[in-house]
Amino acid sequence: MWSLLLSVQLLASCSSIALWPGAEGTTAADVVFLLDGSGSVRAKQFSVMKTFVKNLTRSLLEFNTSFAFAQYSIETIIHVNFHQFQRTGWENQVDSISQRRGRTYTADAIKTVVEELFDSSAGARPDAHRILIVLTDGKSDDASSYPNVTAQADGKNITRYAIGIGGAFSSPSAQEELRSIASSPDHVFKVDSFEALDNISSRLVKSIVFTEDSSLLCHPLPFNYTLHGLVFVPERMSWVEALHHCAERGSRLLHILDSCTQVRVEELLAMVALHRGCVEKAWVGLERCMINPHAPWEWSGGAVVGHYQRWSPSFPHKPCCFHCGQLLQEGAAPGQEHRTYRWQDACCREKLPFICAPANGTQPCQT
Numbered sequence: 318m319w320s321l322l323l324s325v326q327l328l329a330s331c332s333s334i335a336l337w338p339g340a341e342g343t344t345a346a347d348v349v350f351l352l353d354g355s356g357s358v359r360a361k362q363f364s365v366m367k368t369f370v371k372n373l374t375r376s377l378l379e380f381n382t383s384f385a386f387a388q389y390s391i392e393t394i395i396h397v398n399f400h401q402f403q404r405t406g407w408e409n410q411v412d413s414i415s416q417r418r419g420r421t422y423t424a425d426a427i428k429t430v431v432e433e434l435f436d437s438s439a440g441a442r443p444d445a446h447r448i449l450i451v452l453t454d455g456k457s458d459d460a461s462s463y464p465n466v467t468a469q470a471d472g473k474n475i476t477r478y479a480i481g482i483g484g485a486f487s488s489p490s491a492q493e494e495l496r497s498i499a500s501s502p503d504h505v506f507k508v509d510s511f512e513a514l515d516n517i518s519s520r521l522v523k524s525i526v527f528t529e530d531s532s533l534l535c536h537p538l539p540f541n542y543t544l545h546g547l548v549f550v551p552e553r554m555s556w557v558e559a560l561h562h563c564a565e566r567g568s569r570l571l572h573i574l575d576s577c578t579q580v581r582v583e584e585l586l587a588m589v590a591l592h593r594g595c596v597e598k599a600w601v602g603l604e605r606c607m608i609n610p611h612a613p614w615e616w617s618g619g620a621v622v623g624h625y626q627r628w629s630p631s632f633p634h635k636p637c638c639f640h641c642g643q644l645l646q647e648g649a650a651p652g653q654e655h656r657t658y659r660w661q662d663a664c665c666r667e668k669l670p671f672i673c674a675p676a677n678g679t680q681p682c683q684t
């Protein structure tokens with residue numbers, strides 16, 4: 318049984334592990350927020366804009382993302398580039414941005430971002446999707462420069478979102494300007510007020526995560542999926558938390574004792590992937606004693622792993638300090654119907670979705 322003490326020890330280990338999903342070998346996204354700091358934006362509105370940026374950043378942090386923040390008015394100020402972005406403390410970085418005021422040179426700001434931020438010198442990753450989110454309250458003073466600037470952005474494969482705020486975009490010419498900034502018509506978002514920005518956050522996150530080329534980024538749909546009595550829980554938890562979650566609901570973290578159950582799990586995960594984009598990893602009930610380095614792998618509750626095993630070719634990944642077992646996607650590329658999963662040791666503190674099964678075993682297989 319997992320005692321509280323053991324759980325605490327467990328959570329204190331594995332400190333060097335990257336915890337956000339997709340950190341290994343999957344598509345990444347570098348995101349730039351470009352805030353309108355011009356004089357037409359009132360101080361309170363600028364503050365609301367920063368809150369929106371923080372909410373969106375928080376929503377995207379669980380993916381393999383990195384962020385940079387800049388504001389524009391008569392000039393463009395890069396406040397935080399990708400090198401400077403702090404995965405802990407980033408909210409203070411946004412809070413400390415103070416409004417510069419002045420005229421509205423939006424096109425010039427996009428040019429600056431394209432040249433100076435989406436560059437390796439600023440920490441942009443060569444294999445990451447490039448996403449630029451432009452927030453603006455009104456028409457720019459340099460709209461004639463858009464064709465050149467957006468062509469430059471297209472040349473660097475930068476996906477651009479235009480967030481138009483307030484009534485300034487009610488005129489056809491202003492809407493056309495918004496359309497000029499964005500990569501495509503469905504990347505234009507308009508809201509009536511700064512306070513309404515949060516209303517579009519969810520839609521924007523979906524749009525960013527589900528862009529055509531970023532299908533490897535999982536979308537955190539808040540639903541459980543059930544197939545063959547197995548329940549996929551998308552909420553990310555540590556192994557111990559997942560164990561408790563299943564137990565509190567009269568089930569247990571999944572045991573895979575035969576090929577039939579393995580096949581059923583893969584069918585379940587294929588169904589989830591159809592809705593979610595992908596499932597790279599999920600906790601199952603594999604565990605190993607932390608105190609005895611020679612302890613065998615067991616299914617939670619004490620049954621030693623038997624004759625049926627589906628370990629990954631790279632198992633064990635870290636025999637010194639990985640004591641919990643996950644399902645790891647292998648083989649089929651995302652988008653293909655059939656995915657296979659192997660078992661792999663992992664840091665118990667990692668936050669992953671997981672699979673619960675009936676405590677008295679899965680439904681009988683017809684083999």
Ligand SMILES: [Mg+2]
Nearest residue numbers: 355357421455
């Ligand atoms: Mg302005």
